[in-house]
Amino acid sequence: MAGSIHVIKVPDVGEGTAEVELVAWHVRPGDAVVEDQGLADVMTDKAIVEIPSPVAGRVLALGGEVGQTLAVGAELIRIERAGDAEAPVAAPARAAPPPSPAAKLAATPPPYAGPARPAADRPIASPAVRRRAWELGVDLGGVVASGTAGRIVHADLDAHVAAHGTRPPDRAPGTGSAERNDQQAVPVIGLRRRIALQMQESKRRIPHFSYVEEVDVTEVEALRAALNTKWSAERGHLTLLPLLMRAMVLAVREFPQVNALFDDEAGVVTRHGAVHIGIATQTRHGLVVPVVRHAEARDLWAMAAELARLAEAARAGRATRAELSGSTITISSLGALGGIVSTPVINRPEVAIVAVNRIVERPVLRGGAVVSRRMMNLSSSFDHRVVDGMDAARFVQAMRATIEAPALLFVE
Incomplete structure (x- = not known):
């Protein structure tokens, strides 16, 4: 019935x-x-x-x-x-x-690595699991499910990869120099639409101004290497980013006006004692900004551990709404792809963002002698409605002074 x-x-x-x-x-x-x-x-x-x-x-x-x-x-x-x-x-x-x-676009199937299954036997899996399977070239039809109602979960995919490995998606053979007249209409939906709207509103409503400063990271990189040699087995590996975040926390104490949110409709700037640092992260699914909350209360290794956890969640598409909101200032880093200089877009309603550019080893004149140093630019953008140019420059200079004399990272 x-x-x-x-x-x-x-x-x-x-x-x-x-x-x-x-x-x-x-x-x-x-x-x-x-x-x-x-x-x-x-x-x-x-x-x-x-x-x-x-x-x-x-x-x-x-x-x-x-x-x-x-x-x-x-x-x-x-x-x-x-x-x-x-x-x-x-x-x-x-x-x-x-x-x-x-x-x-929203439901593109993965490139199967094995024979296709009948429609009635198509596997059940979340979008995040399907995306990972597509990226790994894994046929979900061959993965043993352990979730409720036969659902394939991330642990099932990990077990399958450990047992069978992965293979890259099939690639069509080259077509030489033949002319191409094909077109593809790509709907801007989901996360990509949200990114587009956020960037549009930020540039439309915020009068950005940018400031770039060169920083010598030779000493802080040497310190990082020494800390990893001594403590990585116990406390985990440190990248440069936690040290830069610590320098930001110390600089914010001197310049609290950059650690703020501006409600331009109400005309109110709210300065925050807590330093919730957003980490602009590019994933295969688009730009997301996971947030390391209360960076002012974390040591280097606690920040590194939280960064690693958030990055894994963001890459897998499992980051929660709480983990992707509430930042008061943002750092953007593209690592080795960071270029020489950039003009980052402010994560509205914040008023400041600092972008980390690529480290380059080059000759520098020191004390009349040419020496090899590791140099990097910090590219920053500020909301000129509420942050004056002098204060912005002094804030970045404060970060630079701490990075170039890294013992200051441990001084309260």
């Missing part, structure tokens, strides 16, 4: 969110679903949230198209619950989403 109709609405994901963007469907009308199976992904201001099914049954109707904005409380999907005469389906049939361009 027929079951009752269950309407799933867009949930309230907290922090005042009034609407979300629908970025992927994992089911289509007619599909059978089990309890806790992922139905759709929605994008908030900060993170992608997967919406699971609270019931088993069959999909009747979808409440929107990929790329559409839905209000909290709006109908997301209708499911007919399994009737008394129907047994719940153990493994749902996962058909491909409707073939709109946006849906194709």
Whole structure:
């Protein structure tokens, strides 16, 4: 007999969110679903949230198209619950989403490393797991699932890679110098749309000015190497970034006006005692800014451990909304790709951002002699409405003084 109709609405994901963007469907009308199976992904201001099914049954109707904005409380999907005469389906049939361009972009299948499975046996996995499998060239059809209702989790993927290895996605053979006239329309949805809107608003509303300073990192790099030699086995490996964050924390004490948020509609600048440092991080899925909270209360190794944890979560697409919000000042680092100089865009409503450029070993004149030194530029941008040029320069100079005399990193 027929079951009752269950309407799933867009949930309230907290922090005042009034609407979300629908970025992927994992089911289509007619599909059978089990309890806790992922139905759709929605994008908030900060993170992608997967919406699971609270019931088993069959999909009747979808409440929107990929790329559409839905209000909290709006109908997301209708499911007919399994009737008394129907047994719940153990493994749902996962058909491909409707073939709109946006849906194709949001639900691109991985390049399978083995034979394709029948549609009824398509594996159940979250978007983050599917992305990792695509990047590793792993066929999810060959991965043993341990999650609820046959769901493949990250640990299952790790175990499969450890046992069978990976292979890169297939590449088409070269076509020489033949002319190409193909085009590809790429919908700007999900995280990419959020990034675009945030950058647009930041540049539109904030009068940026930039300041670049050259820093000699020879001594701080020598200190880092010595600390790693002595403590890495016990406390973990240090990169340069935690030392730069420590220099930022000390500089903020002298110039609290740069560790602030500006509500330009209310005309209020809020200076923060806590230093919550956002780390602008480029992932395969787009730019995200995980936040190392209370950097002022962490030592170098605590900051390094938190950086490593957040970076792994960001790369895997598992960073939570709380981990991606609440920063008061931001550092942007592209590592070896950092270039000589950059003009970073402020992470609104913050008022300052510091970008770390590439380290270059080159000859420098010191005391009348030419010596080899490791040099790096700090490129910074400030909100000129609330930060004066002199204060901005002095703030960066304070960071430079600490970095070039790294014993100061340990002076309170």
